[in-house]
Every structure is written in C-alpha cells, then in structure tokens.
Amino acid sequence: MKVTRLTTKDQWLEAFPIMRQLRTHLDKASYVILISEAVEKDNYRLYALYDQQEIVAVVGFKPMITLYYGRFVWVCDLVTDNINRSKGYGEYLLNYVHTWATDNEYESVALSSGIQRHQAHRFYEEKMGYEKVSYVFKSK
Structure with missing residues (x-):
C-alpha cells in the first residue's frame, strides 16, 4: 500500500x-474548483491510498490553529471505496494523518461525521479511539 499526495x-x-461516494452533491467541475480554492486559500491537502496501483481510499485534511483545539489537523473528508470497506484502508489513512500531524507538530486530529453515519461513528470511537466532544452546527 502506498499513500500519495494528490496535487494536480x-x-x-x-x-x-x-x-463522490461521500460528497454525492458534487459534480466533477465543482469538485475541482473547490479543491483548487481550498488548496490555495486553506492549506487543504488531499491524499490517496493505493493498493495494487488502484485508489482504494482518500483523505482530505487541513492543519489549523484555534483557541479551542490549539494546533490540530481537521479531517475534512475520509472515504473508502464502497467495494473495499472493512479492509483496514480507512484506519491506514487516518493513522497516516495522525503521523503527519505529529511529524508537523500538531497536537491532535479532529473531524465531524454526519449524524446518520452510525458505522463511521463506531469506527471512529471503537477502532480509532476518538471521543465525541461537541456538536457541529451549520446555518443555511
């Protein structure tokens, strides 16, 4: 397995x-526009996990500093291909993010997960040792 930063x-x-399996509302054009802007303005980084020369999972994250979390990495997107779930790919990529955070002197890793994503919540809490610390609210 190989993790590669996607930059083009x-x-x-x-x-x-x-x-798109996670961000179903995006088409190719809006996806590219949003990534391009996030990379340029928000230090967003997109990585892919390859197994046998095929992308099996992706993670997008950005290093941040806030008064609440201090220096941390925010995971914006984490998705494993539907046909490759439960093979350890998500865990591998999330551990990669944790290592990146440590290597770059960030204290922790945080993320939000949709209320309906019960399997993802079990993964974060039981397998990865995350704890629920807040609710995320969004206005329209």
Missing part, C-alpha cells in the same frame, strides 16, 4: 469517483 487536477479527478 488530473490526480484530483482520478480520486473523484471515490470522493
């Missing part, structure tokens, strides 16, 4: 079919 439009598009 062609690489982002290669990851789109997997990202």
Whole structure:
C-alpha cells in the first residue's frame, strides 16, 4: 500500500469517483474548483491510498490553529471505496494523518461525521479511539 499526495487536477479527478461516494452533491467541475480554492486559500491537502496501483481510499485534511483545539489537523473528508470497506484502508489513512500531524507538530486530529453515519461513528470511537466532544452546527 502506498499513500500519495494528490496535487494536480488530473490526480484530483482520478480520486473523484471515490470522493463522490461521500460528497454525492458534487459534480466533477465543482469538485475541482473547490479543491483548487481550498488548496490555495486553506492549506487543504488531499491524499490517496493505493493498493495494487488502484485508489482504494482518500483523505482530505487541513492543519489549523484555534483557541479551542490549539494546533490540530481537521479531517475534512475520509472515504473508502464502497467495494473495499472493512479492509483496514480507512484506519491506514487516518493513522497516516495522525503521523503527519505529529511529524508537523500538531497536537491532535479532529473531524465531524454526519449524524446518520452510525458505522463511521463506531469506527471512529471503537477502532480509532476518538471521543465525541461537541456538536457541529451549520446555518443555511
């Protein structure tokens, strides 16, 4: 297995079919525009996990500093291809993010997960040792 940072439009598009499984509201054009802007303005980083030369999972994150969390990494997107779930790919990528955070002197890793995503919550809490610390609210 190999983790690779995706930095070009062609690489982002290669990851789109997997990202779309999580971000179903995006089409290719809006996906590329949003990633491009997030990379430029928000230090967003997109990584893919390859197994046998095929992308099996992707993670997008950004290093941040807030008064609440201090120096931390916010995981914006984490998705494993539907046909490759429960093979340890999500755990592998999330551990990669934790290592990146430690290597770059960030204290912790945080994320939010949709209320309906019960399997993901079990994964974060039981397998990865995350704890619920807040609710996320969004206005329209």
